[in-house]
Amino acid sequence: MKSTPLYRLQQVLGKSIPILILTIYSLIALFPIAMVLINSFKAKKAIFGAPFELPDSATFSLIGYQTVTSRAAFPTYFLNSSIVTFTALVLTLLIGAMAAFALSEYDFPGNAMTALYLSMGIMIPIRLGTVGILRLMVSLRLVNTLTGLILVYVAQALPLTIFILSQFMRQVPKDLKDAARIDGASEYRIFGMVLPLVRPALGAIGIFTMIPIWNDLWFPLILAPSSKTATVTLGVQQFLGQFVSDWNAVLSSLTLAMIPILILYIVFSRQMIGSITAGAVK
Amino acid sequence: MQQTSRRRPFPIHVLVFLAPAILLYTVFMVFPLINSLRLSFFEIGSQNQMSFNGIQNYIKLFTDSNFAPFFWRALKNNFIFFAVHMLVQNPIGLLLAALLAEGGKLRNFFRTVIFMPTVLSVVIIGFIWQLILNPLWGVAESMLKAIHLGYLFGPWLGKPETALITVSLISVWQFVGIPMILFYAALIGIPEELTEAARVDGATGWDTFWRVKFPIILPTVGIVGILTFVGNFNAFDLIYTMKGANAGPDFATDIMGTFFYRTFFGQQLQLGNPTMGATVAAMMFLIILTGVFLYMFLWARRVQTYEL
Numbered sequence: 001m002k003s004t005p006l007y008r009l010q011q012v013l014g015k016s017i018p019i020l021i022l023t024i025y026s027l028i029a030l031f032p033i034a035m036v037l038i039n040s041f042k043a044k045k046a047i048f049g050a051p052f053e054l055p056d057s058a059t060f061s062l063i064g065y066q067t068v069t070s071r072a073a074f075p076t077y078f079l080n081s082s083i084v085t086f087t088a089l090v091l092t093l094l095i096g097a098m099a100a101f102a103l104s105e106y107d108f109p110g111n112a113m114t115a116l117y118l119s120m121g122i123m124i125p126i127r128l129g130t131v132g133i134l135r136l137m138v139s140l141r142l143v144n145t146l147t148g149l150i151l152v153y154v155a156q157a158l159p160l161t162i163f164i165l166s167q168f169m170r171q172v173p174k175d176l177k178d179a180a181r182i183d184g185a186s187e188y189r190i191f192g193m194v195l196p197l198v199r200p201a202l203g204a205i206g207i208f209t210m211i212p213i214w215n216d217l218w219f220p221l222i223l224a225p226s227s228k229t230a231t232v233t234l235g236v237q238q239f240l241g242q243f244v245s246d247w248n249a250v251l252s253s254l255t256l257a258m259i260p261i262l263i264l265y266i267v268f269s270r271q272m273i274g275s276i277t278a279g280a281v282k
Numbered sequence: 283m284q285q286t287s288r289r290r291p292f293p294i295h296v297l298v299f300l301a302p303a304i305l306l307y308t309v310f311m312v313f314p315l316i317n318s319l320r321l322s323f324f325e326i327g328s329q330n331q332m333s334f335n336g337i338q339n340y341i342k343l344f345t346d347s348n349f350a351p352f353f354w355r356a357l358k359n360n361f362i363f364f365a366v367h368m369l370v371q372n373p374i375g376l377l378l379a380a381l382l383a384e385g386g387k388l389r390n391f392f393r394t395v396i397f398m399p400t401v402l403s404v405v406i407i408g409f410i411w412q413l414i415l416n417p418l419w420g421v422a423e424s425m426l427k428a429i430h431l432g433y434l435f436g437p438w439l440g441k442p443e444t445a446l447i448t449v450s451l452i453s454v455w456q457f458v459g460i461p462m463i464l465f466y467a468a469l470i471g472i473p474e475e476l477t478e479a480a481r482v483d484g485a486t487g488w489d490t491f492w493r494v495k496f497p498i499i500l501p502t503v504g505i506v507g508i509l510t511f512v513g514n515f516n517a518f519d520l521i522y523t524m525k526g527a528n529a530g531p532d533f534a535t536d537i538m539g540t541f542f543y544r545t546f547f548g549q550q551l552q553l554g555n556p557t558m559g560a561t562v563a564a565m566m567f568l569i570i571l572t573g574v575f576l577y578m579f580l581w582a583r584r585v586q587t588y589e590l
Contacts, residue, residue, distance in 0.1 A: 014487070018381040019388065025378060026395040028455070032410045033398065035421060051421050099303035102296050109292070114300065121311055123508075123574050125516040127539075128567045131321055131546060131560040132314025155310035158303055187295040215403035217519045222547075237405045237523060247419075250409065257406055265401045269394045277467040 033258070040064055040251035047247055064248030065256075068239075071249070073227065074256060077235035084146050084231060085213045088153040092209050093202055095154065096161035101191050103162065104169040105177075115166070121159030126152065127218055137223055144226040152219055157209045168201040169194060204275030207268055214261065232257055319567065321560040332557075339561040349545070349558070353565075355533060356541035359446055363537055364514040366450035367457075372506055374454075375461025380491060382462070383469040393466070400459035408523035411452045415439055439524065442534035449535050453520050457513075461506045468502040469495060500585045508577040515570050518543060538566050 038054055039047045046059035053059075068074060102108075103115050126133075133152060134143075142148035177190050185193070195202075220234035230238065236257045243249045265272070325335045343349045378396060382389055399407060415422050415438060423435040438448040472495055480490045518539030521529050527544050529536035544552075546559025 018384055019386065022378065022381055022388070022392045022396075025374075026392055029396050029399055032414050033402075035414060036410050048419065051419065052424075095302045095306065098299040102299035106293065106296050108296050114304070118303065118307060121307060123512060124315070124567070124570065125512065126311050126315075127516055127518070128563045128570070129311065129315035129318045130542075131556050131563060132317035133310065135317065135556075136310070136314055151306065151310050155306050158307050162303060188298075191299070211401050215405075217403070217405055217522070233403045233405050236403075236409075240409055247413075250413070254406055254409055258402060261401055261403070262398070265398065266394070269397070270390070273393055273397065273463060276463050277470060 036251055036254050036258070040248075040255040044248055047251070061248070062252075064246075064250075064252030067243070067246060067249040068253045068256060071243070072235060072239045072253060073230075074232075074235070074253075076228070077230055077232045078260075080146060080229055081214055081231040081233070084149050084153065085210055087146075088150045088157070088213055089206055089210055091150070091154045092157040092161055093206060096158050096205075097165055097195060097198070097202070098191065099158070100162045100165035100169055101194060104166040105190075118159050119163050121156075122163060126156040130218075130222060134222060142223075144224050144229050146224065146229055148223050149219055149229075149231075152223065153213045153216075157213075161205050161209065164205055165198060165201060168198045172197050200275070203271060207272050207275075211261070315567075318560045319564050321557050322564040324557050326555070326557055339558055342558070343561050343565070348552070352533065352536065352541055352544075353562070356536045356538050357569075359535065360515055360517075360537040362446055363450050363453070363517065364511060366447065367454055367510050367514055368507065370451065371454040371458050372461045372510065375458050375506070376465050378458070378462045379465035379469055380495075382466050393463075396462060397459035399456045402456070404456065404519035405523045407452065407456045408520050411455075412439065412524055415448070440531060442531050445525070445531055445534045449521055449524060452524075453517070456520075460509070464502055464506055464509075465499065468499040472498055501582070504577060504581045504585060507581075508574060511573045511577075512570055515539075515566060515573070538562070538569070542566065 035051065039051060041055045041061065042059045043061035043063065046053070046055070046061075050059070055061075099118065103111060103118075137143050137148045140148075142151070172194050177194070180190050180193060214231075215233055216231075217233050217237060220229075220231045221237075224230070225234065236253055239253055240250055243253075321332075322339055323334060323336060324332045325338065326332060343353055378392075382393055413419055413421075417423065417435075417437055423432060426432045426435050436444070438444045476494055476498075477490055480494045485493065515538055517537060521535050521537060521540050522543065525531075525535045527540060527547075527549060529540040542559060542562045545562050546554055546556060548554030
């Protein structure tokens with residue numbers, strides 16, 4: 001039975017059709033990104049004349065990058081995005097871990113209520129409170145500051161961070177903590193001891209907190225639209241609005257905006273995707 | 283050491299651990315949200331003073347000719363936007379996840395590549411597709427011609443009939459990685475014994491998938507559905523980037539997020555109105571909350587979760 005030609009044909013098809021579909025879809029996913037990357041290094045004539053070809057010595061040109069570096073304040077945008085993302089990330093992880101530790105470690109009155117109150121924010125997008133946030137920022141004089149952005153991003157990221165981290169912290173063996181307590185360690189010391197034990201979870205949450213903050217357009221547009229506080233996403237959006245017809249500049253600025261995230265993603269993609277799928281194969 | 287008494291005072295270290303999170307979350311998320319909801323019952327006078335006006339803003343939103351047609355259109359468009367994601371993004375995500383879960387050497391490579399657009403900013407994706415679909419550049423047209431479908435090409439983003447579907451599909455293209463990875467995680471969590479048993483009984487791969495695997499991952503189907511819903515009714519960046527705050531052509535791509543932005547900040551001919559903006563946001567809040575409740579009480583309670 002098992003060696004009939006039909007069966008073998010089925011076997012071959014069963015193996016190759018999935019690969020074929022995945023290959024085609026991967027091309028669909030990569031193609032638009034690749035087109036921008038490739039064409040950003042070409043002269044205008046080649047962008048239109050031979051869009052699908054790699055740049056060669058005749059068509060290679062950095063004119064777009066020259067326009068971008070002279071016209072747009074890319075270094076400022078990068079600095080702003082980095083400050084906002086990094087500070088918000090560190091604060092989210094630290095403050096989130098502290099709250100998660102309290103919720104998972106201590107049985108105090110109101111524990112369940114506090115957990116519920118904090119987890120309500122997981123499903124409700126913070127954008128819906130924009131009118132209130134802008135009023136608050138105006139009264140705190142935090143409009144057009146990076147601090148305002150950071151505070152909003154931390155508040156937005158905390159609910160999910162606390163929810164996930166407290167689940168991980170519950171898995172830390174109790175003996176370990178009790179032994180430290182007998183040795184006279186303070187509760188703060190014990191927190192410091194538990195933190196490295198949930199490092200993989202901190203890493204995964206970190207990556208997933210960073211990406212939406214780096215990519216956000218809404219809050220930079222509303223809370224910090226000044227040229228001094230513009231983030232990469234907002235800066236690129238405004239720059240592209242002015243230079244729509246300069247194809248070299250558009251392609252180069254898109255490439256510049258993509259590169260840091262793409263590098264970060266390629267370096268960390270295993271951990272990132274692994275962290276989601278790890279939950280499945282406990 | 284007087285801690286021997288039964289009723290201990292509330293431990294101070296617990297407060298220290300909790301206070302920063304509760305404070306930040308309350309001040310910068312909960313309070314502004316509640317304040318926004320409150321403001322939807324107020325009106326701003328010419329001297330910038332606030333006065334309570336009951337549900338007048340809501341009546342205006344539903345009946346006034348400056349708001350109502352825009353509101354209903356944005357709501358309808360948002361449901362179309364959501365439908366495209368449910369009918370295209372999530373089935374493709376499921377298909378890709380099922381193929382990835384079969385294994386193979388290139389699995390990690392495919393996974394990484396297909397998830398790539400998801401990590402990029404919506405602004406970048408929006409501009410990239412504007413270039414690709416631009417008839418001036420002609421990249422999309424040449425691609426279609428290469429597979430003899432050149433006659434299908436048109437200025438999709440510019441025509442009112444096709445613009446909304448086109449931006450929806452671009453959003454699908456970007457975010458298909460999310461359902462894919464969630465389904466994938468659920469599928470590889472299914473113990474082999476279960477599928478092996480079906481295979482021994484002579485079931486085909488197709489049967490095994492729909493009769494054994496799919497029922498097991500139903501909870502994930504629900505999670506993907508509600509995440510799509512919340513994400514779609516909160517969307518803004520892509521349409522603002524590609525079509526501007528006016529969500530052209532002729533408001534054909536206007537969804538709740540862009541309508542909220544315009545109402546709040548105004549546009550060329552109309553001044554912004556914070557309290558009407560708050561009213562639109564309150565409606566979005568209500569829609570999202572309804573979705574979340576429907577999911578929690580009608581779906582999550584009924585769907586059986588299998589202990590594996």
